[in-house]
Amino acid sequence: MHSSELLKGTLQTIVLKVLKDNGKMYGYEITTLVKELSENRILLTEGALYPTLHRLEAEGLLRTEVVNIGKRVRKYYALTPDGKAQAKDRVNEFVDFIKTMSAVLHVRMAQ
Amino acid sequence: MHSSELLKGTLQTIVLKVLKDNGKMYGYEITTLVKELSENRILLTEGALYPTLHRLEAEGLLRTEVVNIGKRVRKYYALTPDGKAQAKDRVNEFVDFIKTMSAVLHVRMAQ
DNA sequence: GTCTAATACATAAATCACTTATGTATTAAT
DNA sequence: ATTAATACATAAGTGATTTATGTATTAGAC
Numbered sequence: 496m497h498s499s500e501l502l503k504g505t506l507q508t509i510v511l512k513v514l515k516d517n518g519k520m521y522g523y524e525i526t527t528l529v530k531e532l533s534e535n536r537i538l539l540t541e542g543a544l545y546p547t548l549h550r551l552e553a554e555g556l557l558r559t560e561v562v563n564i565g566k567r568v569r570k571y572y573a574l575t576p577d578g579k580a581q582a583k584d585r586v587n588e589f590v591d592f593i594k595t596m597s598a599v600l601h602v603r604m605a606q
Numbered sequence: 607m608h609s610s611e612l613l614k615g616t617l618q619t620i621v622l623k624v625l626k627d628n629g630k631m632y633g634y635e636i637t638t639l640v641k642e643l644s645e646n647r648i649l650l651t652e653g654a655l656y657p658t659l660h661r662l663e664a665e666g667l668l669r670t671e672v673v674n675i676g677k678r679v680r681k682y683y684a685l686t687p688d689g690k691a692q693a694k695d696r697v698n699e700f701v702d703f704i705k706t707m708s709a710v711l712h713v714r715m716a717q
Numbered sequence: 718g719t720c721t722a723a724t725a726c727a728t729a730a731a732t733c734a735c736t737t738a739t740g741t742a743t744t745a746a747t
Numbered sequence: 748a749t750t751a752a753t754a755c756a757t758a759a760g761t762g763a764t765t766t767a768t769g770t771a772t773t774a775g776a777c
Contacts, residue, residue: 499615499699499703500614500615500762500763501615501616501619501699501700501703502615502703502735503611503614503615503734503735503763504610504611504612504613504614504615504734505612505707506734506735508612508711509707509710509711512710512711512712513710516712521754521755522754522755523752523753523754523755524754527753529710532709532710533706533709533710534706534709536702536706537706537710540735540736540737541754541755541756541757542735542736542737542738542756542757542758543734543735543736545755545756545757546734546735546756546757547734547735549756564743564754565743565744566742566743566744567742567743567744567753567754567755568742568743568754568755569753569754569755570754570755586711586713588610588612589612589707589711589713590713590715591647592610592612592613593704593715595644595645595647595648596616596700598643598644598645599620599623599624599640599643599644599648600619600620600623600697600700601623601627602697602700602701604701604704604715611733611734613764614734614763614764615763617763617764632725632726633725633726634723634724634725634726635725638724651764651765651766652725652726652727652728653727653728653729653764653765653766653767654763654764654765656726656727656728657727657728657763657764658763658764660727675724675725675772676772676773677771677772677773678724678725678726678771678772678773679725679726679771679772680724680725680726681725681726
């Protein structure tokens, strides 16, 4: 469960965007989806993910719904209206970051 | 001197690549170049830059040359052969990171 | 001619996201 | 029956970066 130093600071952006794209999801489901989308390059750790979900909820960006699956508990997270706005902002910020870095590093990425 | 959380982990990559592109440079010069290339979006702090330069030198990726300009001292840094290889690797790693993130966030950037 | 901003280096303490480690419990697979 | 996968949670430790200081020279504004 590790990845490059570059991933630091991307967790909230990732969580907000996958929730925007997929509606409600639970924590474990987010880790598996991100693992799949990233072709095993981004392996979210629970120690980072759960506190982040709790924090985003405390900030009013996510709302939760607890569902019992047999004797097991699942906690679904979905974006609030504020969360949707934040998701958009964060993705824009990321795209801007890529453009800036591309200019500094002289790599052609941003079209 | 601040910027987004996303910048974290990019400092070494930036330093190595601008040195690769510009030959020898001194610390202050690096901050002004990066500020210019990033259109004021990336403002390197001295507290981060100088320790990073010292560390890269200690790792054998940079070599230094001290020059006296009047009564003022300038410390020029340049890549060693290992440093050149690292610069290449770091940029490749960054491009790969962008591709992965683009896939996860569903943003089209990488060609 | 003096004051401020810019140039140029340096380091130490504090911060904070994230990793690592640990814990509990259920369910599926071998 | 045992292990791996599912599913949550939190606490201690790490480490890059920010913030805060410090010293000193040179250029520019007024």
